Amino acid sequence: MAQTMMKKIVASSACLMVGITRRTSSRSLVTASNNVTAKKERNLPAEGEITKSVFMSQSTDIYTNLALEDWMYRNMDFSNHHVMMVWRNEPCVVIGRHQNPWLEANVPLLNEREIALARRNSGGGTVYHDRGNLNITFFTHRERYDRKYNLELIKRALFRGFGIKSIINERQDMVVRDKYKVSGTAAKLGRLTAYHHCTLLVNANKADLSRALAKRETQATASTRSEVANLSEMDNRVTVESLQTAIGYEYLRTAALSLQDGGQGQISKQRGFQFVNPTDDWFPGLAELRNELQSWDWNYGRTPVFTVSRSFPVPAELLAPSKAYSATQELVISMSVDKGLIDDVTLNxxxxxxxxxxxxxxxxxxxxxxxxxxxxxxxxxxxxxxTRHSSDVRKLDDKEQFVAKCFDQVVNTV
Known part of the structure; x- marks a missing residue:
């Protein structure tokens, strides 16, 4: 009964309160699900009729935040209401929808350090997140998607709030001091809804970032690596919290479709900053989405075909003692991997x-x-x-142990 009443309430825009820092449930900002599923093409409202909100996720779990992003993409109507979501995560590596985790990340290190690996629904390259990153997602109707608008807005917030000058390069990365990357970017465009998201390095652990994104040599295409910097290195006033506030206010003071600065008057027309709690109570079905995004089949099983090959010199004590060899004796292990599963193996x-x-x-x-x-x-x-041993010998001999060790290095080292 209470849920039915809530659906009736959220369907009415009259119930949407305007505020800048008020804590409120996101349920007051989403269209009832039975209306959302029936979204239809229609004439989009004029710029002045569009309101904005800044959603602040209260979760720091990568799978939960990606699920929230996906839930909003699937269920919300952004025709006359644009949303900027800000979020941060515990240490994790996030790869693009079509990328190879074994190529992009140091998977054994991630497992050892219990650092999450997540595959997102958008394209783009691999990024490292920790509590020193600020992640931003811009949601609009598909026809109002404008990546340049979003990046210029962030650029303007950096300068207005901290005096930091930045440029947007040809790959649409944000760069400071002419060469240091502080933000990567990716997007997902649907028939009616689109989002563009990016991550800003504020005071991330760059040593952990470098180790987590160490490259493996395989026959596949890897992300392009760039020199990176933290924004706090440009100005020590920059923290995740201060940057979140600066970009949030820049978003609210800027017109919905153009970069016109409307100042405090524009801010007063918006729905303001809203804390959101990513749970099933607030977003029905979110837990199921999160489980899918956390699964091995999604994060590793979606990997395109790749091959890996490594050579290992055989120690002299493992060779036949009565023979002399003119060339180095090497064991070569080659594997083809499809959807995260070994498809073919060759031992030379x-x-x-x-x-x-x-x-x-x-x-x-x-x-x-x-x-x-x-x-x-x-x-x-x-x-x-x-299995090749007799029943009373259940231990690998020296040569078998060497082969197993080499195989372990192929599978479990960068």
Missing amino acids: IPPGLVESGFHGEASVITQLKGKRFTSEALTALQDAML
């Missing part, structure tokens, strides 16, 4: 290792196909090699 075993008694039987390789490109595959390799 040097003569010295074969003559000392190691044979890479086809049965061992067969056991690896279809396994995740993780330690799951290493376990399968070890089990397969053990």
Whole structure:
């Protein structure tokens, strides 16, 4: 009964209070879901009829914030109400919709440090987030999408609030001091709704950023790396909180479709800053979206096909002692990985290792196909090699341990 009454209330724009810093539920700002699902093409309102809100997410969980972004994209009508969402996360790496996590990030380090890896729904490159990042998402109707408007607004806020001069380069990154990147950008455009989001480096841990985004050598295309800087290095007055306020007010004082500065008069017409709590109570179905975004199948299973190959010199003590070899004896492991699963494996075993008694039987390789490109595959390799032993010998010999160690380095090191 209470939920039914709330839906009736939110359907009426008369219930929407104007405020700058008032804490309020986002339910008062969304159109009833049964109306939203029936969104239709129509003449869009004039600029003066569009109101704005700044949503401030109370979550610092990357999967929750990405789910909130996706929920708003799917369910809200931005025809006459534009929203800028600001949010921040605990340490995580966020890759683009079509990217390869093993190529873009140091996956073993992320697992070791319990740093989340998330695949977002938009394109673009890989970024590192921590509490020193400010993330911003601009939501509009599809026909009102304007990435240049959004970036110019941020640029203006940086200068107005802190005197920081920046430029927007040809890749639509925000750059300071002619070369240091402080913001990356990406977008998702639907039939009726669009969003553009970016992350601003305020006082992020650049050492952790560098380690988390260490590159793996594979036959695939990686993100373009850039020199980065924190905005706090430009002016120590810049904090995530002060920047959030500066950009929020710049957004509210600027006309909806042009960069005309309306000052305090324009601010007074807006819906202001709104704290939002990303839970199912506020956004029904959000938990399901979050679970999908946190799943292995989404974050790793959507990876395009890639191959990886590495060579390992065989220690002399593992070679046949009575033989002399003219060339370095190297074990070469090559793998093709599709949707995060091992599709094909090749072990090129040097003569010295074969003559000392190691044979890479086809049965061992067969056991690896279809396994995740993780330690799951290493376990399968070890089990397969053990099956060749007699029942009373359940330990890998020196040569098998060497092969397993090499395989582990292919799967679990950058």
